[in-house]
Amino acid sequence: MAESSNIVRVTDVYKTFQLGKVEVQALKGVNLEILRGNYISIMGPSGSGKSTLFNMIGGLDKPSSGKVFIDEVDIAQLDAYELAWLRCRKIGYIFQTFNIIQVMTALENITLPMVFAGMNNDAATEKGLQLLELVGLGDRYSHKPFELSGGQQQRVAIARALANDPAIILADEPTGNLDLTTGEEIIALLKRLSQERNVTVISATHDFKMLNVSDQVVWIRDGTVDKIEDREELSISIGKIDTRH
């Protein structure tokens, strides 16, 4: 198999939801290729199919027709075990609401995916501490989520997403519940990690702060890809960016 530089490939994806008796077409033929190691933002108004596309890429949902390839593997072909494996080892998830497991400490949250991956306890703890150090929370490992601020919780979530050295980090509105400064810190952290570790970051967002760090911005509108812009084009048109949603 030729090593492809596409980490995610979406071909002609349609998705239809059944809402009561009405069929809603959330995605109407999306084609998308995402390069390894890039920082991608998926932008679009709510209801545009942005979240649906995002869930497809994350293997959280399957398309009605069309194919989604992650690392050249068609996710529709995977059974439950393989999907779980994919979620555990290949993809790291970051959520708008942080979704730190409340009953566990910061460190336990980070080591959980490593436990799933079969790592032994000591190695997982050591790596967990390193990851906490990496996101700047080295001294907070024993804290429970409710003892951490929103920004700190999101840092824990980032560390958790990195636990099994995934190829992709999926961030769903990672700054949506954070104030301006904290949001900027989180974005900078994501960007730095993406560069240092060669991780592909894909984030769905409303946040224009994200655009500055993105290698590519995918605009979704009415269930189709409106346009894909590289960073160079972005910086030219950045002046009128706020007029286009």
Place this chain on the structure above:
Amino acid sequence: MVDQHIPLSGKEDTTSVNRQIVLPFAKSVEISLKSIKVRFFRSLITTMSLVLAVSFLGFVRVSNDVANGLLATQDRQLRQAVIRAGYDIGPTDTNVGASPKQRWIIILSLMVCVVGIVNAQLMAVTERFREIGTMKCLGALDRFILRLFILEAGMQGLVGAGAGALAGALFALIGALLRYGPVSLAEVSWVAVMGSFAIAIAVGCILSLIGVLYPAVVAARMQPVEAMRVEQ
């Protein structure tokens, strides 16, 4: 990450994938214990209906044991005391079995208890949608979630049934002491009491597990994306 070449493309790799997602049993127990501890109040309420039902069962059974002990003495006065206490015994009966009426009341109370547990556990699952979804996103398999819930219910069942059986037996013995006097405790077969105690605990554990089965399956079958959608 070249060394992490994805082993998913071929069917022959399924088993290796299979082996790579694990949740050691000790870790499951640890997580379940923690969940119970953090949601102590909710666990208490879930367990309470079980405690009550099991203590009722324990009370009835141990009371019967005491009455049997008294009847075994062949003492006419004690026999009269047992009859006055409300046991229907014929002139030739030498022991009190559980009467159909008694049996029905016990079964009814246990059924109500199971419904209560199902209700409480469904609530608990709903509360934890997000946690379950997060775990699934981190790579948890359905059976991990199932196992966590069943372990939790098992522990709650053991503790609740233990407490219930203890309370039921104690009340029965104290009641006997007050009604028949010290002779009741002298004549009762402690083997029978221990047997009743064990039966009450076993029934309690089984009920707890039956009660959690449906909620746990609901939780385990949930798609991660559904769990994420829940607004809280």
